[in-house]
Amino acid sequence: MSGYAPSEAARRSGFSLDTLRYYEKIGLLAEVERTAGGQRVFTDDDLGWLVLFRCLRDTGMPIAQMRRYAQLARAGEHTADERHELLRHHAARVEEQMRLLQHQYDHLREKIRFYERLPGTAPGSEAD
Amino acid sequence: MSGYAPSEAARRSGFSLDTLRYYEKIGLLAEVERTAGGQRVFTDDDLGWLVLFRCLRDTGMPIAQMRRYAQLARAGEHTADERHELLRHHAARVEEQMRLLQHQYDHLREKIRFYERLPGTAPGSEAD
DNA sequence: TTCCAACCTGGAGCGCGCTCCAGGTCAAGC
DNA sequence: GCTTGACCTGGAGCGCGCTCCAGGTTGGAA
Numbered sequence: 125m126s127g128y129a130p131s132e133a134a135r136r137s138g139f140s141l142d143t144l145r146y147y148e149k150i151g152l153l154a155e156v157e158r159t160a161g162g163q164r165v166f167t168d169d170d171l172g173w174l175v176l177f178r179c180l181r182d183t184g185m186p187i188a189q190m191r192r193y194a195q196l197a198r199a200g201e202h203t204a205d206e207r208h209e210l211l212r213h214h215a216a217r218v219e220e221q222m223r224l225l226q227h228q229y230d231h232l233r234e235k236i237r238f239y240e241r242l243p244g245t246a247p248g249s250e251a252d
Numbered sequence: 253m254s255g256y257a258p259s260e261a262a263r264r265s266g267f268s269l270d271t272l273r274y275y276e277k278i279g280l281l282a283e284v285e286r287t288a289g290g291q292r293v294f295t296d297d298d299l300g301w302l303v304l305f306r307c308l309r310d311t312g313m314p315i316a317q318m319r320r321y322a323q324l325a326r327a328g329e330h331t332a333d334e335r336h337e338l339l340r341h342h343a344a345r346v347e348e349q350m351r352l353l354q355h356q357y358d359h360l361r362e363k364i365r366f367y368e369r370l371p372g373t374a375p376g377s378e379a380d
Numbered sequence: 381t382t383c384c385a386a387c388c389t390g391g392a393g394c395g396c397g398c399t400c401c402a403g404g405t406c407a408a409g410c
Numbered sequence: 411g412c413t414t415g416a417c418c419t420g421g422a423g424c425g426c427g428c429t430c431c432a433g434g435t436t437g438g439a440a
Contacts, residue, residue: 130387141387142429161436163387176363182356187427208367215364218357225353228310229346235304236343239336258417269417270399289406291417315397381440388435394428405418410411 126168133166137174144174152177152191154198183218254296261294265302272302280305280319282326311346 134141144166147153153173156164173194180190193210196203262269272294275281281301285293301322308318321338324331 140429143427145388146428159436161387162389163436179356179359179363181427182352183360204367204370208364208370211360211364211367215357215360218353218360222350222353222357224310225346225350228307229343229350231307232311232339232343232346235307236336236339239332239339242332242336268399271397273418274398287406289417290419291406309397383438383440384436385438386436389433391431393430396426398424400423401421403419406416408414408416410413 128166128171130164130166133164133171133174136171138178139174147174147177150187150191152187152194154194180214183214184221185214189214256294256299258292258294261292261299261302264299266306267302275302275305278315278319280315280322282322308342311342312349313342317342 128136130141130144133139134144137144139147144153144164148156148164153170156166156170158164177190180193181187189210193207196207196210256264258269258272262272265272267275272281272292276284281298284298285295287293305318308321309315317338321335324335324338
């Protein structure tokens with residue numbers, strides 16, 4: 125079941141080896157288990173965290189905030205409310221982000237339509 | 253009608269004064285007109301470009317690509333096809349970006365639902 | 381046993397997109 | 411004419427999130 129070499133964890137998570145080490149170094153990922161010789165062994169739980177980090181990162185959460193979330197989770201059950209609130213707050217910003225993206229995408233499409241109305245090589249508007 | 257002081261251009265565009273100067277320096281904005289004394293005077297056309305840059309920037313286009321677009325436009329009508337293609341290509345990436353954002357947003361909402369199913373302070377799953 | 385690819389560490393470096401600074405100039409109101 | 415706030419320039423610095431490097435260690439296959 126669990127116990128992945130670094131390269132395997134990288135492959136499964138989509139993060140680079142360097143990024144995995146970096147995430148551990150800055151305390152985003154908790155201390156990863158090691159072999160007797162000191163090489164990392166990632167667990168399914170680590171992989172689960174990486175999936176979450178990817179979600180949060182892809183939605184624009186800064187690393188400092190991800191770290192805060194992770195540290196709260198490690199602190200125990202009693203931080204559940206705060207973690208919940210943190211995610212809800214983030215979700216609200218993601219919604220705003222989606223609205224802005226949609227809005228600017230509409231602008232972009234309109235701009236593109238301008239080019240599609242251009243009849244070959246005719247004199248066009250200045251505002252292109 | 254046209255002729256805006258730097259601070260006014262900043263206010264209208266939402267870019268900082270430094271950013272406006274930076275955009276001109278790197279050749280994103282064409283050379284902005286000046287008073288006899290050397291102070292910038294932004295035109296309505298400049299403002300139009302800034303609106304476009306905001307659209308492209310908000311949708312994640314790198315500056316190098318915006319500059320390419322701007323330079324093509326300055327080069328004349330004969331670059332219209334290439335500009336069109338550039339925007340269409342960008343729009344495709346924005347669509348992909350929107351899909352990913354929606355997908356990860358769904359994940360996030362599911363995570364939040366997990367906290368909402370938590371009955372007070374009960375022993376929860378590990379995978380939080 | 382030997383090999384070599386994968387792994388380790390600490391720390392420097394990078395690419396992006398600004399942002400700030402020092403030291404000086406301009407121009408509008410009094 | 412003087413003041414003062416907005417503006418100018420070139421260039422350094424920054425915050426983020428990695429990414430790369432040198433120099434050394436590990437561990438599974440042949």
